[in-house]
Amino acid sequence: MKTIVITGVTSGIGLALIEHFVAKGEHVIGIARNQGSLETLESEIANKKLKGRFTHVVCDLSRFKDMANTVTHLNQTLSSGIDVLINNAAIVPKKKQLTEDGFELQFQVNHLAPAYFIIHLKDLVAKKNGTIITTASNAHKRAKYDPNDLQATRKRYLSIRSYMRTKLYNILYTAGCRAEDKTSNIRYVAVHPGLVRTPIGTKDTSKFYAAMWKFFTRRGIHPEQAITTYDQIVYDENLTALYYYNEQEHTPSQAALDVHNRSHLYETTNHILAPYSPSEKPSHK
Numbered sequence: 001m002k003t004i005v006i007t008g009v010t011s012g013i014g015l016a017l018i019e020h021f022v023a024k025g026e027h028v029i030g031i032a033r034n035q036g037s038l039e040t041l042e043s044e045i046a047n048k049k050l051k052g053r054f055t056h057v058v059c060d061l062s063r064f065k066d067m068a069n070t071v072t073h074l075n076q077t078l079s080s081g082i083d084v085l086i087n088n089a090a091i092v093p094k095k096k097q098l099t100e101d102g103f104e105l106q107f108q109v110n111h112l113a114p115a116y117f118i119i120h121l122k123d124l125v126a127k128k129n130g131t132i133i134t135t136a137s138n139a140h141k142r143a144k145y146d147p148n149d150l151q152a153t154r155k156r157y158l159s160i161r162s163y164m165r166t167k168l169y170n171i172l173y174t175a176g177c178r179a180e181d182k183t184s185n186i187r188y189v190a191v192h193p194g195l196v197r198t199p200i201g202t203k204d205t206s207k208f209y210a211a212m213w214k215f216f217t218r219r220g221i222h223p224e225q226a227i228t229t230y231d232q233i234v235y236d237e238n239l240t241a242l243y244y245y246n247e248q249e250h251t252p253s254q255a256a257l258d259v260h261n262r263s264h265l266y267e268t269t270n271h272i273l274a275p276y277s278p279s280e281k282p283s284h285k
């Protein structure tokens, strides 16, 4: 039985991933922000009497305090290791917002949060010579890398532009881990799931944008069809490329392959995250 930790499991691709891997007999630990949805999900999956099991951790990825508690909890409960970590959660909010930690919301949820889990869970993943998958997107191909404005605060906020940048960062940070982690046997991989009919473009946005998203994705694939690439990576250790789409190795943009971008993002991200390291014991929320 593999131990698989997945973020963003209460809808869309994450939801399909947990059902898939629990049906295959794995222990999936799902992380999301909505306690009610997670509890309902846990009892629904238990009632299905699948081969594996599902447990959950409530964590708001826009709060480092929550993330630190989650990391501490996982270190205490999964001491034998994690086979697979899938950083999957992301958002595309219409309005610019700052988190309580002071970062642009998409920058924190879509980029800093996955990097935080990689930094603080990689020892557990290394114990199993495991795999860290980050859900990126081919939307990154239209993003520019600006080392002087990583949060895109110098420009007028455009939700899709910020989203594309964070998806570029997902690939760059994955590439940074591959280049810098010289001690473990962890496979660091990024995935484009395809155009998938999920509610991501309908949350925290206007009715107009929500309708646009539904129209845009009407020909998209169902979340169950998007997870075959993840399945392949999880069970085939020979798949060691940086980026996959449609069950095949895929070439990301030049900006995503640029070594200066890669080391700048990797170092800057680690520097930003250093003060938020978890303490030994979970702090009170």
Ligand SMILES: NC(=O)c1ccc[n+]([C@@H]2O[C@H](COP(=O)([O-])OP(=O)(O)OC[C@H]3O[C@@H](n4cnc5c(N)ncnc54)[C@H](OP(=O)(O)O)[C@@H]3O)[C@@H](O)[C@H]2O)c1
Pocket (backbone or CB within 6 Å): 007, 008, 009, 010, 011, 012, 013, 014, 031, 032, 033, 034, 059, 060, 061, 062, 087, 088, 089, 090, 091, 109, 135, 136, 137, 138, 192, 193, 194, 195, 196, 197, 198, 199, 200, 201, 203, 220
């Ligand atoms: N859909 C596509 O066509 C597409 C294409 C390319 C890439 N992707 C990528 O695929 C991944 C999954 O997206 P999806 O389309 O499946 O979206 P989704 O259905 O909206 O799922 C996102 C998940 O992340 C959770 N989440 C959001 N903010 C969170 C926070 N602050 N703390 C904890 N959990 C949070 C959501 O929780 P709630 O249920 O509470 O909102 C939900 O469980 C994302 O990384 C996205 O960028 C999607």
